[in-house]
Amino acid sequence: MKQEKKITMAHGSGGRATSDLIREIFAREFTNPVLDAMEDAAVVPGSGKIAFTTDSFVVEPLEFPGGDIGRLSVCGTVNDLLMRGAVPKYLTCGFVLQEGLDLELLQRIVASLAATAREAGVAVVAGDTKVVEGNGGLIINTAGVGFVPENVCISAANCQVGDVILVSGHLGDHHAAILSRRMGIYNTIESDCAPLGEMVGALLEAGIRVHCLRDITRGGLGTVLKELAEASQVTMAIEEEFLPIDAQVRDFCGLMGLDPLYMGNEGKLVAFVAPEDADRACEILSGCVYGKHAAVIGTVTDEEPGSAYVNTAIGGKRVLDVLFGEGLPRIC
Amino acid sequence: MCVAMPGKVIEIYEKDALVDFSGNRVRAIAGLVPIAVGDYVLVHAGCILQKLSAGEAQDLMDLFEELEEA
Amino acid sequence: MTDISHKISQIKKWLAAYDGPDISIMEVCGSHTAAISKYGISGMLSERLHLISGPGCPVCVTPTGYIDRLIELSMEEHTTVVTFGDLIRVPGRKKSLAEAKGEGANVEMVYSPMDILRLAKEQPLQRFVFAAVGFETTAPVYAVLLEQLVAEQVSNVQLLTALKTMPPVIGWLCEHGSGIDGFLAPGHVAAVTGSDLFEPLAKQYHVPFGVAGFGAEELLLAVYGTFRAVEQYRENDVLPGVKNYYPSVVCTQGNQKAKELVDTYFEPSDALWRGIGVIADSGRKLRAEYARFDAGSELLMEDHKKNQACRCDQVLMGRALPGDCPLFGTACTPMNPQGACMVSEEGSCHQYLMYHRTR
Numbered sequence: 004m005k006q007e008k009k010i011t012m013a014h015g016s017g018g019r020a021t022s023d024l025i026r027e028i029f030a031r032e033f034t035n036p037v038l039d040a041m042e043d044a045a046v047v048p049g050s051g052k053i054a055f056t057t058d059s060f061v062v063e064p065l066e067f068p069g070g071d072i073g074r075l076s077v078c079g080t081v082n083d084l085l086m087r088g089a090v091p092k093y094l095t096c097g098f099v100l101q102e103g104l105d106l107e108l109l110q111r112i113v114a115s116l117a118a119t120a121r122e123a124g125v126a127v128v129a130g131d132t133k134v135v136e137g138n139g140g141l142i143i144n145t146a147g148v149g150f151v152p153e154n155v156c157i158s159a160a161n162c163q164v165g166d167v168i169l170v171s172g173h174l175g176d177h178h179a180a181i182l183s184r185r186m187g188i189y190n191t192i193e194s195d196c197a198p199l200g201e202m203v204g205a206l207l208e209a210g211i212r213v214h215c216l217r218d219i220t221r222g223g224l225g226t227v228l229k230e231l232a233e234a235s236q237v238t239m240a241i242e243e244e245f246l247p248i249d250a251q252v253r254d255f256c257g258l259m260g261l262d263p264l265y266m267g268n269e270g271k272l273v274a275f276v277a278p279e280d281a282d283r284a285c286e287i288l289s290g291c292v293y294g295k296h297a298a299v300i301g302t303v304t305d306e307e308p309g310s311a312y313v314n315t316a317i318g319g320k321r322v323l324d325v326l327f328g329e330g331l332p333r334i335c
Numbered sequence: 336m337c338v339a340m341p342g343k344v345i346e347i348y349e350k351d352a353l354v355d356f357s358g359n360r361v362r363a364i365a366g367l368v369p370i371a372v373g374d375y376v377l378v379h380a381g382c383i384l385q386k387l388s389a390g391e392a393q394d395l396m397d398l399f400e401e402l403e404e405a
Numbered sequence: 406m407t408d409i410s411h412k413i414s415q416i417k418k419w420l421a422a423y424d425g426p427d428i429s430i431m432e433v434c435g436s437h438t439a440a441i442s443k444y445g446i447s448g449m450l451s452e453r454l455h456l457i458s459g460p461g462c463p464v465c466v467t468p469t470g471y472i473d474r475l476i477e478l479s480m481e482e483h484t485t486v487v488t489f490g491d492l493i494r495v496p497g498r499k500k501s502l503a504e505a506k507g508e509g510a511n512v513e514m515v516y517s518p519m520d521i522l523r524l525a526k527e528q529p530l531q532r533f534v535f536a537a538v539g540f541e542t543t544a545p546v547y548a549v550l551l552e553q554l555v556a557e558q559v560s561n562v563q564l565l566t567a568l569k570t571m572p573p574v575i576g577w578l579c580e581h582g583s584g585i586d587g588f589l590a591p592g593h594v595a596a597v598t599g600s601d602l603f604e605p606l607a608k609q610y611h612v613p614f615g616v617a618g619f620g621a622e623e624l625l626l627a628v629y630g631t632f633r634a635v636e637q638y639r640e641n642d643v644l645p646g647v648k649n650y651y652p653s654v655v656c657t658q659g660n661q662k663a664k665e666l667v668d669t670y671f672e673p674s675d676a677l678w679r680g681i682g683v684i685a686d687s688g689r690k691l692r693a694e695y696a697r698f699d700a701g702s703e704l705l706m707e708d709h710k711k712n713q714a715c716r717c718d719q720v721l722m723g724r725a726l727p728g729d730c731p732l733f734g735t736a737c738t739p740m741n742p743q744g745a746c747m748v749s750e751e752g753s754c755h756q757y758l759m760y761h762r763t764r
Contacts, residue, residue: 186516189360251358258356258378259516260338260436260750262443317621318417319445322761327739331490332516333338333750337542337593338436341654350553364519364549367663377596377654380489381517382546385596385660387653395623398650399412402630 010104015134025132028110032117033096033127045128047093049150054089056080057146065112065141068180069193070269072143073116078198078269080147081123082218085203086272088157089149094120095129097144101137112141123198155207161214162235166303167281169274171202171288172296173249174224175256175266178330183255186332192251197270197293205291211284212277219271222326225264227273228311229325239311239323241301259332264313264323266330275303339379341387344370354378413622416629420449428635429455429584430628431723433575434591435462435751436619442760444621446628454632457723458753460574461591463538463567464491465721465745465752466678470707471538471567472497478534478565478700479510485528486565487513487521488536495748498709518550525562534700537564541602542593544568544671544689545663551670551698563700566690569676571598572606573687579610583724586635589627590616592651599659603647613638613645616655626650670695677706679745680718710744712736717744720753727757734758 013020030038037045060076070078077094084091096116100109120127125147176195183190199218206213215235217227224246228239248263256263270293276284281299288297311323342354342361352365354376364382375387432438438458441447447456460466472495479486479502486502493503493514506512513524518535525533537547547564554562571594578585590603595616603614613634617627627650637643649655667689676688683706691699714732719725727733727746737743739755746752756762 183359187520188516190358192358254340254342254357255359257340258338258359258361313445315443315445315621317413317444317446317625318449320448321443321445324759324761327755327759328494328750331493331514333489333491337434337540337591339542339593339596361516364517364546367545367549367666368660377593379542379593380546381519382549384542384545384593384663385654388656395626396409398626398630398652399409402626402633 008106010100010102010106010109010134012102012134014100015132021132028113029130029132032113033130035126035128037126037128038130045093047128049092049148051153052151054084054087054149054151055146056083057144058083059142059144061142062181064184065108067184067194070196071112071115072141073112074119074196075269076143076145077116077119077123077125078196079220080145081125081198081200082272084147084149085199086157086216086218087151088155088203088207088213088216089151091123091125091147091149091200093128093148094125095146096127097131098133099142100132100134101140102134103137103139104141105139109141119198123200157213157216159215159217159231159234162231162237162275162303163214164237164303164305165278166214166275167278167299168239168241168301168303169276169281169285169288169297169299170219170224170247171199171272171274171294173247173252174219174268174271175252175263176249177269178223178266179252179255182259182332186259188255188258190251190255192249192255195268195270195293199270199272199293202272202288202291202294205287206274206284209283209287211280211287213274214277215275217273219268219273221267223263223265223267224273225323226325229323232311233309236308238304238306238308239301240304240306241313243313243316245298245300247296247298261330261332265326337379339377339384341375342378344372344374344376347372352383354383409622413625416625417449420454420629420632421451423451423453423632425453425636426639427453427455428586428632429457430587430589430631430635431457431459431578431585432589433459433461433571434589434594435465435749437589437591437617437624438753438756439751440619440624442756442762444624446625447762456628457585458720458756459578459723460678460681460721461540462749462751463540463569464495464749465717466569466681467492467495467538467567467745468677468679468705468708469497470705471565472501473707474701474705475502475536475565476500476505476510479505479512483530484532484534485511485513485524486534486536487515487524490514491749492536492538495745496711496742498711518546521550521562522553522559525559529561532561532563534563534565537566537568540569540571540591540594541598542596544667545597545660548666548670551695552666554698563698564691564702565700566702567705568671568689569678570687570689572602573684574678575606576610577684578722579606579612582722585612585723587613587615587631587645589631590614590647592616592618592655595651595655595659597660597663599657600647600649600655601657602659607646611638611645614647616647616649616651618651618654623650677708678721679708680710680721712743715744717746717754720746727754728763730754
């Protein structure tokens with residue numbers, strides 16, 4: 004079969020080019036019995052408490068150190084399911100391809116998406132492709148379904164006074180990696196883009212009393228803590244000295260006038276656990292592939308419901324709010 | 336107002352120099368101040384503005400002492 | 406406990422316990438405002454000690470006419486406006502560069518002005534205009550850029566300048582401000598100009614200057630030292646001067662070569678400060694012989710308040726705290742800024758809102 008090197012409008016026509024594209028690239032990578040049946044809708048087994056979420060992914064560049072938009076679009080959705088204590092099972096993928104998108108690049112991204120789905124233990128059971136005018140870009144939407152075990156109650160509104168706050172590793176890696184490429188700064192920072200199933204599974208299996216989980220994405224840890232403080236009507240008190248930040252990311256932020264507390268990750272979580280379980284939880288997280296630099300960073304108090312603050316290294320107190328604006332580099 | 340950071344000079348070229356900030360490498364314009372490989376320099380918006388003096392910690396300590404005497 | 410951490414704890418005790426007459430110090434530099442919030446220094450001070458945020462955020466003091474001109478340029482055919490990230494969201498009279506970009510304008514964000522050379526060579530038929538804002542720290546970078554433009558005979562790069570200098574505005578504040586007893590002087594300005602830049606002001610207005618760095622300890626030290634200098638002037642009539650708390654980077658004379666290079670390409674000019682007005686000799690413009698690199702900076706003497714209730718001007722002058730403005734946190738937020746102090750991450754209002762700083 005002869006295939007064009009770039010996506011053209013013909014790939015979205017619904018005709019021969021479309022079916023070739025689906026067969027050659029998508030079906031081959033995502034193959035599983037449900038998808039291979041090529042029915043109008045996937046029919047899958049499952050019952051009980053269902054967790055269901057969706058997210059759309061836009062990133063420039065499409066491939067970046069540590070990941071690509073394909074891996075990202077699995078991690079983002081799977082991690083959202085995990086943060087409710089769900090076991091992720093099924094994924095749907097919608098691809099919006101811009102005219103001019105390089106087919107080899109698409110192939111790599113789809114392969115990466117499929118590999119990440121296998122790693123995360125989810126099957127891609129339905130998909131869709133559209134072609135729009137443009138200049139070689141790609142947007143992916145994924146929706147995910149998972150099942151929540153009966154005894155699990157993990158929610159943003161469930162942080163308890165006295166809980167210990169943990170993060171699963173270095174802050175800001177994803178945002179720093181993306182921005183480094185865009186601003187032309189050379190470094191070896193890689194996106195931390197990863198599925199968090201191993202960590203969440205290990206915590207729950209060990210019987211850690213987890214009250215709340217949240218993946219640290221856009222807006223960074225600062226935004227997450229403020230949002231959760233409001234949702235749970237508690238105070239988040241963290242220690243600057245305990246924050247795990249890679250030296251390279253810290254200096255990159257220094258160069259760009261940015262703050263690691265407001266830099267996004269794509270493979271880190273913050274966990275709120277009962278104080279008696281905190282040390283064990285930290286050990287468990289540290290033993291996971293994506294949790295090497297996990298750390299206890301603070302506690303939940305009842306000082307001022309809805310607020311979050313950092314005790315600074317020099318002994319000051321800094322109030323945290325959600326990120327305003329976009330976290331653009333500043334020079335002057 | 337002016338974001339600037341100290342970094343270490345790694346290599347010197349004709350008009351600029353490679354400056355390292357804990358692994359972040361920037362080609363910064365040189366020429367406004369004499370530099371050598373290994374020097375610590377202040378970089379602002381891609382330009383080397385100053386060379387850092389050695390013994391920074393001692394400087395800070397001296398300043399504390401002075402203030403106490405005053 | 407190391408010696409330094411012992412001293413730090415002594416300094417903190419003094420700052421918390423001070424109960425003498427009120428002392429107000431202005432941190433002129435926007436990065437100092439950001440650092441003071443970030444380290445939590447403002448919360449360490451007794452009720453009698455005040456840190457006031459000053460006009461040292463170049464973005465906040467850039468008039469709307471300048472932003473409007475940048476937007477016009479970015480909409481012109483074969484023209485790209487190149488800027489630091491700081492300026493992208495600043496509102497002009499009708500919109501910001503970010504909004505213009507959304508409508509198809511050519512706007513590029515870079516880390517260094519030198520990046521414009523690469524862009525200009527890649528696209529020789531396109532005109533690139535750099536949004537040259539900044540103080541004494543950034544002026545040498547533009548001078549180096551001009552030197553290379555001249556040497557390499559690059560003809561498709563221009564600057565739209567809104568360069569400003571510190572001493573005239575500090576002098577203006579001393580004459581018009583509201584009881585500022587001392588200044589935290591901008592460390593990276595002083596790295597270029599030398600700490601001597603502030604000596605005449607200290608002598609003329611009898612206010613101490615502490616040249617401050619940006620690390621937590623060195624900044625705290627400068628804050629403490631400057632409060633103490635005011636106290637000593639009041640108690641013992643010790644004449645205020647300039648004290649350098651950032652000796653690793655700052656010397657008395659600064660970077661002579663950088664200053665000369667700036668003088669080669671630029672000359673002093675009156676400048677319009679957003680919300681304040683024109684201050685004599687407080688800016689720099691391209692010299693006549695380099696006018697070909699000017700994208701029309703001279704005609705930009707317009708400054709419009711987007712919202713008449715906005716008090717950014719008073720905040721910039723240290724006459725009002727951000728919280729005193731009726732728009733603060735309600736009609737004016739970083740998502741929908743009414744004045745420039747809310748836009749820049751270094752802007753006083755942005756900082757006070759983000760860190761819930763009240764004093």
